[in-house]
Amino acid sequence: MPIDNLLRDVGVQFDWQYIILYAILLAPAVVPGVLFIYSFIKEPRQFRNALFLFAALAWSSILLVLRLNNFILGLILITLVLLTPFLTIGFLLINTIVVVKNNGFSLTSMLPFLMAGFLILLLASPSIVNYFDLDTRHVVVFLLGLFTLEGLWFSFTFVALLFYSWIYRILPRRRQYDYIIIHGAGLDGPRPTPLLAGRIDKALDLWNKQHQHGKFIVSGGQGADEVVSEAQAMRDYLLEKGVPADAILMEDKSTTTWENLRYSLAVIRADRTSAAADDAPAGGSVTSNDAPADSEFTTAVVTSDFHVFRCAEYAHNLGIKADGIGSHTKGWYWPTAFIREFIAITKAHLWPYLVIGGLYTLINVLNYAFFYLGVA
Secondary structure: HHHHHHHHHHHOOOOOOHHHHHHHHHHHHHHHHHHHHHHHHHHOHHHHHHHHHHHHHHHHHHHHHHHOOOOHHHHHHHHHHHHHHHHHHHHHHHHHHHHHHHHHOOOOOOOOHHHHHHHHHHHHHHHHHOOOOOOHHHHHHHHHHHHHHHHHHHHHHHHHHHHHHHHHHHOOOOOOOOOOEEEEEOEEEEOOOOOHHHHHHHHHHHHOOOOOOOEEEEEEEOOOOOOHHHHHHHHHHHHHHHOOHHHEEEEOOOOOOOOOOHHHHHHHHHHHHHHHHHHOOOOOOOOHHHHHHHHHHHEEEEEEHHHHHHHHHHHHHHOEEEEEEEEEOOOOOOHHHHHHHHHHHHHHHOHHHHHHHHHHHHHHHHHHHHHOOOOO
């Protein structure tokens, strides 16, 4: 190669096979690592950041163990990998008992149990094939293979989001927020539940830390079993804490997280339009188009810590310049809440499952076609 001759003339020699080998080994860590840095700087409130970061760290850990060539360290790592699913299953089953004892029996309370059942089936799927006769075994192999691939992706994204959502929550927040949106979370009669009160107190603490700058937006409609709207209950709670009425805006129509944010954005825009009208010269007319752009105000979205990342991602999708701020959740309830959050996020990012299923099905169809056609 001409470049080899040039380098040899200046006294430089490269072992290209060695370089190519290392490039192949490092690529699974470097490529997602670079993608993470670029994506995170561009926008930290994206689900793909979790996947890029975890992929880079997982492969880097494997390479580090291989590079150290430490038998004990490698054995510990392998043992942890093998034991983690079983320890997780045990933890989820115990957590189910605790959640049902505290919250009663419901589908939400049973989420840890269902997650444990999923892991058990994922681990047992290779051996299940042996219990079917030869006539139906190929169908079972296909279905279990598809389940295993989808299940591995599900497990990978679950751990990745669990790790990244924790990182996102502890990121420093140094902005001063013009609006503080508080997400509703159910009522106890006309009063906020402890979970919702924790969110309100977190928002109030943030407001006081920024010297009572900005306005609260209490967001939440009235459920069929609620005597008042969640927004009204939150407003009453803030008034009792000494917050002036003109610092509280109400959004009392929403029933979902997406609606919380979308309707709250409409409230903010109306408030900005009103403020622009107050500042306009006498006799002038002001429309919503005259209000400051969405990028000209900052927003904090206050919710429970397990709910922070989904709120932040939804805010990004709606074009709201917002940071997620989380209030504390009791440890025994956290696994249940996070599983529910992950399922909601997964529903919004289904395309990888469709791609995996499509490619797996295509490969199997082609394999059977070649087999019946006698193609080697």
